[in-house]
Amino acid sequence: DVKVTQSSRYLVKRTGEKVFLECVQDMDHENMFWYRQDPGLGLRLIYFSYDVKMKEKGDIPEGYSVSREKKERFSLILESASTNQTSMYLCASTRWTGTLLKDTQYFGPGTRLTVL
Amino acid sequence: AQTVTQSQPEMSVQEAETVTLSCTYDTSESNYYLFWYKQPPSRQMILVIRQEAYKQQNATENRFSVNFQKAAKSFSLKISDSQLGDTAMYFCAFMKLVGEGGADGLTFGKGTHLIIQP
Numbered sequence A: 001d002v003k004v005t006q007s008s009r010y011l012v013k014r015t016g017e018k019v020f021l022e023c024v025q026d027m028d029h030e031n032m033f034w035y036r037q038d039p040g041l042g043l044r045l046i047y048f049s050y051d052v053k054m055k056e057k058g059d060i061p062e063g064y065s066v067s068r069e070k071k072e073r074f075s076l077i078l079e080s081a082s083t084n085q086t087s088m089y090l091c092a093s094t095r096w097t098g099t100l101l102k103d104t105q106y107f108g109p110g111t112r113l114t115v116l
Numbered sequence B: 001a002q003t004v005t006q007s008q009p010e011m012s013v014q015e016a017e018t019v020t021l022s023c024t025y026d027t028s029e030s031n032y033y034l035f036w037y038k039q040p041p042s043r044q045m046i047l048v049i050r051q052e053a054y055k056q057q058n059a060t061e062n063r064f065s066v067n068f069q070k071a072a073k074s075f076s077l078k079i080s081d082s083q084l085g086d087t088a089m090y091f092c093a094f095m096k097l098v099g100e101g102g103a104d105g106l107t108f109g110k111g112t113h114l115i116i117q118p
Helices: none
Strands: A004-006 A010-013 A019-025 A031-038 A042-049 A065-070 A073-078 A087-094 A111-115 B003-005 B010-014 B019-021 B024-026 B032-039 B046-052 B064-069 B074-079 B088-096 B112-117
Touching: A004 A087, A010 A019, A019 A031, A019 A087, A019 A111, A031 A073, A042 A065, A042 A073, A042 B088, A073 A087, B003 B088, B010 B019, B019 B112, B024 B074, B032 B064, B032 B074, B046 B064, B046 B074, B074 B088
Parallel strands: A010 A111, B010 B112
Antiparallel strands: A004 A019, A019 A073, A031 A042, A031 A087, A065 A073, A087 A111, B003 B024, B019 B074, B032 B046, B032 B088, B064 B074, B088 B112
8 A cells, every 4th residue: 555654743843943754665666845834825836756865846945955865765854943834744755657657646644843 | 936826715605505616827838737635634735626727628526527718817716516625725737747757746835724514
């Protein structure tokens, strides 16, 4: 069964803290993604990665960075958390071969982050 | 850049009725994928149905079907014989083809909250 896991379901941090959100997939997918979800705004793409050590900015990368040292793991980093980064964070992965989408994006369960 | 618009923030229907959720999108791409995702109260995003833009035939999955109108850039979801378990947020999403580089991210609409009444 397809599996994308995220390290925490709920997280509470203080302003200025460095925050790591971890995502692991067991499907050998090359492509991984981080989204944030806010009421009334839907999901917005923060960063994504085509392969190990590769990263691309999405629509709202400001205030975030990412790390992809292993194929199965994609980390989202908040260097100095701020209250406007309070949100639900969703990780996803997929497989893409040439010009064909081999697999749909599978999502993790999400991490609800609160920054106080 | 692509945009996806869902014009119905909330809908409510009776169990067993048929309901249609609207989605329009704007893109200059000719090849792309469209999706409907469901997010129940558990928050898990679940794929409902997917459509390749190069396919003229509308996708169907059991009680779920789409009406894909490429020229009009419209992609509506029809749920037949609605069930209480269909209560959820529904998101329409767009993905463009990016060639050898890999999968691009999804562009989502803001969602439609569908409530199935007993």
